[in-house]
Amino acid sequence: MSRSYKGITLKHHRVYSAQDLMVAFKVSKNTVSNWVIAGLQRVDQERPHLFRGATVNTFHDARRKRDRTSLRPGEFKCTGCNMAIFPVPGTVVEEPSRNGTKLLSARCSECGGHVYRFASVAKKEPCAGQPDPNTTETCAHEENTSARSRIGISHTNFCGPNERLLYAWQKHAGQFSDKTIDRHLTAIRWLEDFLDGKPFVKLTLEDCYAVRDHLKASLHPGAPNPKSKSTVQHTASHLRDFFEWLLKQPEHRRLPAGLPDALRLPRAAYSASLPKAPKAYPSLEEARNLLKGMPSKTTIQKRDRAIFALAFLGALRADTSISLRLGDVDCTGAKIIQNADTARTKNGKSLQIAWFPIPEDLRAAVIDWVAFMEGAGFTPEDALFPQKNAFNGRRTFPARRNQPIAPMTSCHSVSVAFEVACNGHHTKYTPHSAKHTIAAERDRRRLTSEQRKAWSENMGHENEQITSSHYGKLTHDRRLALLEHLPLEDEEREVLDLANEEKIAFFDQFVETFNSSRKRGS
Template identity: 35%
Template sequence: MVRAYNYTRAKKNRVYDVEAICETFSVHKNTVTNWRKSVLSSIDERQPLLFKGSELRLFLKQRQLEQKQKLRLGQFKCFSCKARTWPEPRSWNFEEGTSTCFWAHATCPECEKGVQKAISGAQYQQICKALESNITLQLLDEDNGLVPGDVVKDQGNGVVEYKPENERIIFEFQKYTERYNKKTQDAYLAAIRAFEVFLQCKPFDKLKTDDATRYRRHLAYEGMDGRSKSSIAHAASHLRKFIVWLTKQEGYRRLNRSIPDYLELSRADLAGAAGTKNRDYPSIAEVELMISSMPANTLAQQRDRAIVAASFVFGTRADATASLRLKHVDIDKKEVNQDATEVRTKNSKSMLTCWFPINDEFDQILIDYIKRLREQGFEDEDALFPPNADLRNVASLKIEGRPPISTWKSSGSVAMAFKSACQFANVPAYTPHSVRHFLTELGREIASQEGPRKAWSQNLGHETVVITEKYYAKMTADHRQRIFEDMRRGVVYSEDEKDLLLRFLLQELEPGSPEYKRGLELFTKRMERR
């Protein structure tokens, strides 16, 4: 049975057992058995059977390529079981079609259903001669055959043969790190795989302090090659934690327990590495342009515009935005309940956050969008940002007892909405995460006192202001220069002006009042200086 599977779901650094493959690709274990009978290799014959993610990925990719290849002369495509088959010669028969073609009929060896295809007169003669002389049909045009799909460990092309014992201990470490989110787990595995490749797949039970020393120097050299300090430090940290765990496992306890210490990077090791790059984020004018430029003629377009507006107003991360349901947003209190049991928050942390005071129009866009969903029949348990298929089939929303509309499984839809917004506004391609830097900078501008600054930071999901200041919207040289220019010109806000600016952004001022106009003036001037 040939069916297209998204091979990118198989992560190359992971190790999969049969159960994990079944869960990842929604297949039965018998399907995995059939894959193994063809060309998919397990790491060894021991139970449980384990498969390298890179080989599983390559196997599924090869299957996709096969489906795109032109059928070979004696090959049929069975429309019953979707297989590309080589029927038994005795099942072949021919029927004359037009003056230039014939119909070839045969029986599918997979499902025993009839298959057929049109062939030319020349192909008919070639196949008949082959059948009469008992030549295998696969040999008729073998030069047009597919690239072999076997996953092999080629010793002649510099490919290092992996060690099954390493794969099994990595599989155990995967189970140990299941308490972390997927991205963190993948970062650990990437660090381990890079170390394994550097050592040419040396068995982990034979690690020496010299191996760790050589790899530390290798990481320092990568820093000289332009890799950032942060990525190098994280890779070394992940690897140290893995080896600490490794020394506690059966069969690895005789390893030198000081090996992780040899991976400790000094400041000298990181001296040549690139510093942390300043993150690009939009100005308030660009944010307004992005949202106002997006079309809103259809419900799908209104959804995409609401995604971008919600990212700024809610301050949620992309994965959390994609997994929100209608019940999580209170348009009266202007609150978002990020319930970690349903919303994909960072570190599975639940929090109740307020809408950020950015622009009244953004708030209204969200309120109108949510009301429109309610009018169409969407309910509390339904996704706040439904997939296109559900938006096109709104008639099914009226069915009593229907299942809830599912949220997106990834944050890709949020990224696509941002890409569209930036294209419509003709601004740089800002990412959903740039919103976090934008909000940090905005908070720095308007929340100068301790209380508002702490509230702003906690609304971003940070436990302390220090985290916000350390990792987001770091001050650039241009920003520092503008501050000094303001100080030279004597542009300093009084405490009353700061309080008025904060009240304006918190929407506590009556539109049209003198205080509102003064607050708008202060806000506009401050944003222009950015």
């Protein structure tokens, strides 16, 4: 088994304990200790030992690069670990080979397997005399370096004085989703960089005022690094939440109580930012044409077509659609089961989604894919969109397996499917644009008030306000086109001949909008 850990990447901004590393990399405590001996930097010398995610990633990247370079004195190449290692002290022995060359044998300090190396007598001494199983060349020959035995400041030092505090905050933030934690940590790490790594225990109001002024200045279009209104709002909000938690910690209760309020920006500051451009989204007919242009010869191409079509069929987020199981799509009942226990849904929301009325070509792409998966031997517990290696070039998949095929952990395949669909098109649409398309379709159709409410709830929204406020907004070209066809003031306007049911629905919608506006005003 390869032990290069190439497929494992930790969160860059997070702080991990030794136990977290053991779980993430599926290794023992001794292995983590060997990494520390080999040069993995801890955040400090206190216990429990903590590690910055970026530091661990850099450490393993450097070790993997050693596989592509020549061995240093005392190193062996372990084929099991697929990397250069130093052997366990005292295990290096010389064995004769058939052609008379010198062959050194030892035991790998990582996996315990046997390693071999052809070497002369001159190369045996550093191998046999290695004082530590993972001593680096810098430490072994520190007389050739300016920083003796890791004494000094490393250029790859990601660890600051706030790591242990942030680890405690991560424990507190466990009530949130992983994405929410990552967004908050991004804002906190930005604050740390802005203050040049200043310990949070020494924060002052002047620091917060400087942060607030910087955020205000970044809203101007001419700023060196301009930020959008949404970015500034969320950054300030995340930092205020962090400060409110910080003031409750025993060692930080002497900080100024006004830290959270010092980050409040005036409304006039947000007015200086450029208006946010409406997100581009295709019409249903345009999506139908994009699907027709997608190739459908190979299994992966059929999968991409189904991924693209399902985004419109259920108005699904990319992370939700890629995490669905085969049994979650009911072609007979024309619905999608969004189960929060098995799929990655927003806010852990479970929902039964009725298929939206979209062109038959889009529906057929999903139905054909489900039929193909069932015919290939996949079970309802398997992923709806498995990875490429799940097919193994076979027409049928073996029915007997120990575990169901798990969904992909990344929604990259959804982005790829939309890139394939938009290949050669003048606009590159994102996976999230499908939700905007379905929301805009609600406004284009003549629906009753009850039907509009059902449409919004089928999208997973608690009320129609969410659909109207955040999705399906008019683009610049669409807005101009509609205004051009408005009648002039002195033109005779056409009187709408509405049926009684349409009149009742129109009045109900007016009353609902009026009541909701009164509630917001109060």
